[in-house]
């Protein structure tokens with residue numbers, strides 16, 4: 001039975017709904033609602049719907065069914081922005097929200113290192129949907145990475161992004177740095193969709209295309225050496241004759257955001273398989289063994305740095321690999337030990353990365369023949385400067401980054417190993433922002449560098 005008091009509560013509820021509708025810009029729905037219970041003036045000090053213990057019926061309906069006025073409550077300011085799509089291979093996990101000035105705040109999601117303060121965000125790869133011709137402003141949040149236990153915002157390294165209408169043809173665009181490590185991108189939409197990425201993406205499907213393309217070459221042997229945490233196969237791509245006088249090892253993509261290394265590998269592989277007089281000369285002198293995508297799970301899922309068990313695959317090389325936490329590194333270590341047993345220890349190992357500097361990381365662990373190692377690294381750097389666009393230089397004498405592949409392989413296996421970073425924002429030697437074609441060109445010239453290095 002309806003009491004007088006109950007009716008009053010109903011009216012309060014209706015009133016609450018009306019206030020919501022009016023405040024939020026609804027007029028159509030509000031008019032319809034006015035037809036039934038008459039509005040009641042709210043006595044001073046009373047809040048609509050505040051009657052203790054009960055939720056007014058109309059308010060229940062409001063929350064259950066959404067606003068009475070279609071979409072008004074949830075509509076964005078009319079900037080033409082529609083959606084950020086991350087539902088595809090290698091897209092970066094994120095969430096977003098509108099800022100008051102119409103920008104879209106893009107919150108990147110960190111990935112974390114196990115038993116460590118370290119965390120990383122910085123992989124950017126998504127598809128922006130917005131009205132063609134509209135200008136969109138995106139602000140990137142969660143750039144406060146922790147690296148080697150120290151806070152290290154990635155904002156200062158986020159000077160450029162790449163954009164593409166079709167996900168294949170990319171161009172570089174500068175970002176805008178604001179105080180407090182804020183980074184914005186302002187871009188006019190050339191069509192209804194635009195891919196935006198940190199560096200020109202290289203996906204597992206791109207690697208699969210490469211492997212399909214080269215698999216039948218007489219110079220190529222592809223061997224599975226193990227699996228990632230999620231069971232993706234890890235391949236070593238061997239180019240050339242394993243009995244060649246010198247053996248080179250190259251690894252790319254320990255850190256999933258750093259796709260530059262994969263483009264370098266493509267350039268190197270294509271140059272070595274060109275079938276011309278030079279490539280035949282190169283392959284008489286050396287054989288290359290490549291682990292092209294060390295952190296395939298991270299690449300698939302659009303992670304930034306760590307593997308799925310929270311391990312950094314370019315750390316912990318100062319000790320035997322943990323097959324449980326880092327099966328990717330354990331597989332590689334087994335392969336390396338097999339090569340050493342077979343008398344094919346790599347004469348040079350290159351660990352390819354991207355950062356904001358692009359230097360060679362020459363580590364100096366306390367090994368017996370460090371001086372000879374450093375002299376060989378000087379030779380290698382001089383050849384890079386001579387034969388490629390490399391000008392960035394190498395780390396100074398005090399540099400030591402324990403546990404990297406470069407440091408660990410030198411210390412534990414006496415392999416001339418180094419980390420080669422590629423600046424993701426700028427190629428000083430070409431005075432241009434890097435795209436895949438620049439890194440492929442570098443990889444092609446690396447083939448000549450290696451031949452001269454082993455002369």
Ligand SMILES: [Zn+2]
Nearest residue numbers: 255258353354
């Ligand atoms: Zn890296």
